[in-house]
Amino acid sequence: MSDERKAPAAEYVRRLDAGHLAYQECRDCGHRFHYPRISCPSCSSRAVEFRDSRGLGTVYARTVVHSRNEPPYNVVLVDLDEGFRIMSRVDGVANDAVQIGLRVRLKGIEPGRDGVMPAPVFQPAEAR
Amino acid sequence: MWSLRGRMAIVGVAEAGLGVAPKGWTPMDVTAEASLRALADAGLSVRDVDGVFSASAYYQMASVELAEYLGIKPRYTDSTQIGGSSFMTHVEHAVGAISAGLMDVALIAYGSTQRTDSGRLVTQAKPFAYEEPFRPRHPVSMYSLVASRHMHQYGTTREQLAEVAVQARAWARLNAAAFERGPLSIQDVITSRMISEPLTSRDCCLVTDGAGAVIITSAERARDLKQPPVYLLGTGTAHWHRHISQMPDLTVTAAVESGQRAYARAGLGPADIDTVQLYDAFTINTIVFLEDLGFCRKGEGGPFSANGAIAPGGRLPVNTNGGGLSYCHPGMYSIFVLIEAVRQTRGECGERQIKDVEVSLAQGNGGVFSSQITLILGNGATV
CATH class of the missing domain: 2.40.50 (OB fold (Dihydrolipoamide Acetyltransferase, E2P))
Incomplete structure (x- = not known):
């Protein structure tokens, strides 16, 4: 399964457990958001990927x-x-x-x- | 274009069990009592009701439970639960259902015995997973966050917030049905027990028992009923967020949009409104809603409402029953906001009645400034 098919909350918590505060960024419209979702709340694209914040x-x-x-x-x-x-x-x-x-x-x-x-x-x- | 303006009317309103409910009464008992009284107010009977609307923190299938209790076999039912605004949203749903020929007479009712049960808000709302670890006190801390931002951004003062509570109390002192009618000063509010900075216990709505009910039907049906019809001139719904951490700008609520929709449908603006009834769960609500509904500019709600401007004799009558801050607040308050708007528009409020009311605005709020519903009501002179 591709990364996008993982449960969003599970991936978020995995990153927290590794010491990182994660957000998601939309590859189509560039919107950055928190909390973890399967799609972008700005443009509905499913091409959303996790990034670690600098904090x-x-x-x-x-x-x-x-x-x-x-x-x-x-x-x-x-x-x-x-x-x-x-x-x-x-x-x-x-x-x-x-x-x-x-x-x-x-x-x-x-x-x-x-x-x-x-x-x-x-x-x-x-x-x- | 089809217009709802003047097509539907509120024909009956009532409360029951306000403050402290009769000993041993369940939330459904007081809800039924308010329902029967509202039907009597309208000159209708339970047998006339074919649409039932309710929401509750006690009963998951609230409209189904209420219908069973009263012996109603409705052909339309709605338990939409979107927080304290639900009952005013039910009005908009009833308008749609009556217009579509799905029902004729709607009973909208709510009741709670939260004061008797626990002395605190009874809620089924679960904490939001991404906010829960930080233990905000739900819901007051969320409104406190808004207040902090409003004060920072616009210079709204602690005293201006307090004066909202003081003015609500001044109205409550004219309303025999209000729960808190003692004197209250700005200093009293500021020095009350701190709950979640900057809001003290006197910035927060009451925790009372109580029930309310509203009957709505078509304007044609309303004509030969007991009360002068109070017509629906405009309705507007909007929500932009559920959780406070997702609210785009903490100083601007979706009431901006619900208000614009209601004004447009009514063909009216803020200058046409004779009484303003707002869901004041906390003092900051009144300030923000006066701005968002166009009674003053964004950021000016504090100075606009100060110095007695929204008290009896002030420039704009706001929350003339004493509001959730001083009249009653049994957990979900919008049905009472609506009832006061109806009564002021009928002209039956006695000592607190505003002269020559033709149009009232009611604002329902649910969640944490989340779900917004605006209703604009008018008497017979407006249609």
């Missing part, structure tokens, strides 16, 4: 969830430089410093568990 992006929107049972944690939407957007979290910095426009880079992939997908997590771009 650099900018915070597009942010919130901090407050709960009675645990410390507050941030939830962000990140615009990756390749042109796709994902939900994530920014670690290694105070929640108040996680603001829109913050440049971030991929910190790593948190393993999935109990049927929850592995999670690409970010940190401020200037962090070492």
Whole structure:
């Protein structure tokens, strides 16, 4: 079977497990997107292929969830430089410093568990 | 070209079990109660109903279950479940079905006992696999993300968001059926328990019980019924995304498109609307929908609605029942948005009635600013 016939989510998770945040690019119209699909949501072409992101992006929107049972944690939407957007979290910095426009880079992939997908997590771009 | 303008009318509306339902009543009990009351309001009986529409977080085959409960054997049925907007979407579906000769009298009904059951939103929505690991609190965190972007991009302030809740409360204080009628200040909203920044518990809709029902039929059939018909002048549906991470621009909803469709079908524009009823699950909704439906320019919803502009006596009457923020919110709210639009258009709202209403607009919202439905209603002077 050709690469395109693999289950999209399985290939995405395989790449996450290898430490990469993947997106798909359409060979016909050039559209780049996330989450993994069998066809391009811009032009319907099935000629879509996986690429690994460089992991650099900018915070597009942010919130901090407050709960009675645990410390507050941030939830962000990140615009990756390749042109796709994902939900994530920014670690290694105070929640108040996680603001829109913050440049971030991929910190790593948190393993999935109990049927929850592995999670690409970010940190401020200037962090070492 | 065939036009729906004025061909269908809403002829009966009712709520039941608002706030806290009678002890031991099931969601279907309150739904049936609202249905019977709406039929009585119309001067019709259960035997007149041949189309049943419902959606529910409790009942998967909601319209089938409701028909069984009430002893209806319908020839048209629809359990379309696209979030809180579903019941207003049912209206558009009913218009199509009646126009096609598939049915004559539609009952659209919803009920929930979520406050009694758990004190929190009852939902069947499963987390989206690509968002689930980050544990956003569904659905408030998604609306918080929108609020954060709107504040960043347009300078919308924390106080402007709070004032939406304060003005909704001012309307609720004129509505004996509203759940929360105590005084509320901007400071109260800002200092309430933080849920998901920037939104506090007072930026969020209530968690109540309650049921609502609406009866719709053709304009011909409506003529000799009990209530003055409220005509459908325009409808518009649109959705562009399901999940917040897929929403193209967090500050612009598909209400832009649903609104344009409804205005075009009605032959009207924002300046013709006498009352505006919006699905205000969160304070940011009111601001974004006022922009997307053309009452002000994009980004100006905060200043436009500030300083009492949408409160009683303000320049634009918005959410005159007190909204999901102060009147009731039993999980899926659009049926109540529609009921208030009908009542204002009939002119039966008592203390909170707007003078000389001919046209009302109702906006239904489902998911996370996902499914949008706009309905424009008019009284007999408009057709």
